[in-house]
Amino acid sequence: MAAAELHVELVAADRQVWSGEATLVVARTTSGDIGVMPGHQPLLGVLESGPVTIRTSDGGTVVAAAHGGFISFADNKLSLLAEIAELADEIDVQRVERELERAKAEGDASAERRADVRLRAVAAR
């Protein structure tokens, strides 16, 4: 019988974004969404830019926007590595919407995608 929860570390290149216990983590890999629960087999995958949903063991939900990166799971420890990652709570919606408009106007595809991921993370909260 596997443990009821897994330990999650969400780290960005320059800081630790979130860490704690969770019962389910859903992230988007290049081959589709993947949900990891305690006792999952060891896994190492490439993440797409997208929202990551973490169901914490106290029943709450943490949503973060991860821009590319990796997911790795072993020994009931899950690490989410992203170059840039931010919690949905930290995202300033109005600013992102302005960024999105500017990116669209300038035709900056990567900036547009980044803003889009942030907005989706906020919507999933």
Place this chain on the structure above:
Amino acid sequence: MGAQLRVYKRRIKSVTATKKITKAMEMIAASRVVKAQRKVAASAPYATELTRAVTAVGTGSNTRHPLTTEAETPIRSAVLLLTSDRGLAGAFNSNAIKAAEQLTARLEAEGKEVDTYIVGRRGLAHYNFRERKVVESWSGFTDEPTYADAKKVAAPLIEAIEKETADGGVDELHIVYTEFVSMMTQNAVDGRLLPLRLDEVAAESTGKGEILPLYDFEPSAEDVLDALLPRYVESRIYNAMLQSAASKHAATRRAMKSATDNAGELITTLSRLANAARQAEITQEISEIVGGSAALADATAGSDR
């Protein structure tokens, strides 16, 4: 006031002003070291996790990847040298440059061509002055490097290593930076980033003979490795840049501390000299007065007779 005394006073004033400046610079550097150290610590979790993941793929699969396989006869190496934009940091930059030159000499002795990449104006100025070829250089962010800066630096290096050697690509990537050991100790070190020595990386990440589990790769081991290795290089460069920045600030702090101490010493010496000059002046004045009055007394005594 005598001319001599005036000169001393002027020098004391100017040294005092210099001392104030160096003292301020010392304090600024000291606060920046702490900040830079904090950034090094904040980047550690990402670097450790990434190293762990690289080790897991490298050892857990028998994928062959250009970034992990050693060329049979490496003919070209890239050397990335991290220096600072500004001086006033004692031997910080010259130590890093010296380490890079030793590495270059060693690689050339092994019969490899060396492509030099430089971060920081100081290093670039050194190479330009000697008219050595630099493939690419970056500056303007060495005091507080961000991850985006590291990406910018890493991009052409990764591109060079992925290119075929015949088309101007490189087989190896070395990095020379100043390792931050403590406030007092910083060492210029060189290390090979690529091709990866997996056993070394493994020893670094797991430590005490921990066995890595057999991972399930998503989508496949090659794809994971493809995505992982550039990030690994970026994170190593980022870490080196942060350490280099912390070391630079620590070196500045030390250099400015000794400058302040020296200025203090100079002020003591100069004030002693000024005191002696003043005393000599007073002594001379007294002897002049005494001599004058004696002469006057002699003259009046003579007229009495």
